[in-house]
Amino acid sequence: MRRRSHWGWGHEDAVLSAEQARAAAPGIAEHLRMAVADVEEPVALADVRLPAPRVAPPPGLAAICSSDAHARASHAWGRSYSDVVRGFHGRFDFPPDVVARPRDERDVEAVLTWAAGAGVAVVPYGGGTSVAGGVQCEIPARLNGAVSLDLGALDRVLEVDAVSRAARIQAGAAGPVLEEQLAAQGLTMRFYPQSFEFSTLGGWIATRAGGHFATVETHVDDLVESVRALTPSGAWESRRLPGSGAGVSPDRMLLGSEGILGVITEAWVKVRPRPRARSSAGVRFTEFDRGAEALRAIAQSGLRP
Ligand SMILES: Cc1cc2nc3c(=O)[nH]c(=O)nc-3n(C[C@H](O)[C@H](O)[C@H](O)COP(=O)(O)OP(=O)(O)OC[C@H]3O[C@@H](n4cnc5c(N)ncnc54)[C@H](O)[C@@H]3O)c2cc1C
Structure with a gap:
C-alpha cells in the first residue's frame, strides 16, 4: 500500500529524489529570484527521534492501532508551510502516542470509551491537510497521552x-x-x-x-x-x-x-x-485589476461557470 510522506505533501514514492531536486533548483531559484547554495535533503524517518509513547491501547484495540515511527510522525503535523519545514528538518514536537484507524463506527466508539477512561486525548484526523494546527496532539499536562484518530478507512x-x-x-x-x-x-x-x-x-x-x-x-x-x-x-x-x-x-x-x-x-x-459537456477558454489581461473586475462581472452576472 502507498504510504504518505512523513513530512510533506503527497506519497513517499512521489517525493523528488535528491538528483531531481538538484536538477530543478536552478530554474526554481531563477523564477523566485533567490540564491540557492545547495539542495538540502529531508531528515530520513530512520533518523527521526521521537519520545517513547506514553500510553498503549488495550489488547482489544491493538488491531486498529499503531505506534510505529511512520504512523506517529506522519500524524504529528498538518501541512502548513511551517509544518512542512519542521517535518522536513525531522522536528516532531507533539507526536501522537498512538494512531488509531477505525474500520467502522463501533471502532470509533471503542477508542473514545477507552480514551475517556484512561485520561487520553483523542484528536480526529481526516486527511491531515490542516493549516491551523488542528491535527497536532499538543495536550494539557493533566492528560496521560494522545491518540490521533485517522478516519481514512471510513470512505464509503x-x-x-x-x-x-x-x-x-x-x-x-x-x-x-x-x-x-x-x-x-x-x-x-x-x-x-x-x-x-x-x-x-x-x-x-x-x-x-x-x-x-x-x-x-x-x-x-x-x-x-x-x-x-x-x-x-x-x-x-x-x-x-x-x-x-x-x-x-x-x-x-x-x-x-x-x-x-x-x-x-x-x-x-x-x-x-455531473456536467454532460465541458468547455474552457483562457483570456489574458494586461493588468491584474482588470482580470479581477472581469471575474467579478462574470460572477455577478448570474452565469454559473
Ligand atoms: C495545499 C493546501 C491547500 C488547501 N486548500 C484549501 C482550500 O482550497 N479551501 C479550504 O477551505 N482549505 C484548504 N486547505 C486547508 C485544509 O485542506 C482544509 O482545512 C480541509 O478542510 C482539512 O480537511 P482534512 O480532511 O485534511 O482535515 P484534517 O487536516 O485532518 O483536520 C482538520 C481539523 O478537522 C478535525 N477533523 C478532521 N476530521 C474530522 C472528523 N471526521 N470529525 C471531527 N473532526 C475532524 C481535525 O481534528 C482538525 O481539527 C488547504 C491546505 C493545504 C495544505
Missing part, C-alpha cells in the same frame, strides 16, 4: 437519494474517492478545495472549508444537509430536513468545530448531476 458513499439529489457519505472519504463513487451514479458533490487530493468530508465540515475551484456554492456549509458524530457521551445527529427555521441550526454546532465536540462519522450532502 453509503446511500444516494437521487430524487432529492443528496448522498450519505462517510466522513473519512477524501475528494477523489468520494467523487469516484458519486461519478459511478452520474453525480458530483462539486466541492473542490485545493487540498482535494487528501482532505476529507469530515475535515471539510470540521473546518468549514471552501472549495475555491468552483463557483456559486463554494462553502461546505451550503452543501451539508445533516451531520452524524460520536462523542464520549453518545451519538449526536442532526435531522435532514428540506429546510428549517426552528431555533439555532444544529449543524452549525459541528460545522467549524475542529474536532472538539465529537468525531464526525458521516453526513448527508447535496449532490448534482
Whole structure:
C-alpha cells in the first residue's frame, strides 16, 4: 500500500529524489529570484527521534492501532508551510502516542470509551491537510497521552437519494474517492478545495472549508444537509430536513468545530448531476485589476461557470 510522506505533501514514492531536486533548483531559484547554495535533503524517518509513547491501547484495540515511527510522525503535523519545514528538518514536537484507524463506527466508539477512561486525548484526523494546527496532539499536562484518530478507512458513499439529489457519505472519504463513487451514479458533490487530493468530508465540515475551484456554492456549509458524530457521551445527529427555521441550526454546532465536540462519522450532502459537456477558454489581461473586475462581472452576472 502507498504510504504518505512523513513530512510533506503527497506519497513517499512521489517525493523528488535528491538528483531531481538538484536538477530543478536552478530554474526554481531563477523564477523566485533567490540564491540557492545547495539542495538540502529531508531528515530520513530512520533518523527521526521521537519520545517513547506514553500510553498503549488495550489488547482489544491493538488491531486498529499503531505506534510505529511512520504512523506517529506522519500524524504529528498538518501541512502548513511551517509544518512542512519542521517535518522536513525531522522536528516532531507533539507526536501522537498512538494512531488509531477505525474500520467502522463501533471502532470509533471503542477508542473514545477507552480514551475517556484512561485520561487520553483523542484528536480526529481526516486527511491531515490542516493549516491551523488542528491535527497536532499538543495536550494539557493533566492528560496521560494522545491518540490521533485517522478516519481514512471510513470512505464509503453509503446511500444516494437521487430524487432529492443528496448522498450519505462517510466522513473519512477524501475528494477523489468520494467523487469516484458519486461519478459511478452520474453525480458530483462539486466541492473542490485545493487540498482535494487528501482532505476529507469530515475535515471539510470540521473546518468549514471552501472549495475555491468552483463557483456559486463554494462553502461546505451550503452543501451539508445533516451531520452524524460520536462523542464520549453518545451519538449526536442532526435531522435532514428540506429546510428549517426552528431555533439555532444544529449543524452549525459541528460545522467549524475542529474536532472538539465529537468525531464526525458521516453526513448527508447535496449532490448534482455531473456536467454532460465541458468547455474552457483562457483570456489574458494586461493588468491584474482588470482580470479581477472581469471575474467579478462574470460572477455577478448570474452565469454559473
Ligand atoms: C495545499 C493546501 C491547500 C488547501 N486548500 C484549501 C482550500 O482550497 N479551501 C479550504 O477551505 N482549505 C484548504 N486547505 C486547508 C485544509 O485542506 C482544509 O482545512 C480541509 O478542510 C482539512 O480537511 P482534512 O480532511 O485534511 O482535515 P484534517 O487536516 O485532518 O483536520 C482538520 C481539523 O478537522 C478535525 N477533523 C478532521 N476530521 C474530522 C472528523 N471526521 N470529525 C471531527 N473532526 C475532524 C481535525 O481534528 C482538525 O481539527 C488547504 C491546505 C493545504 C495544505
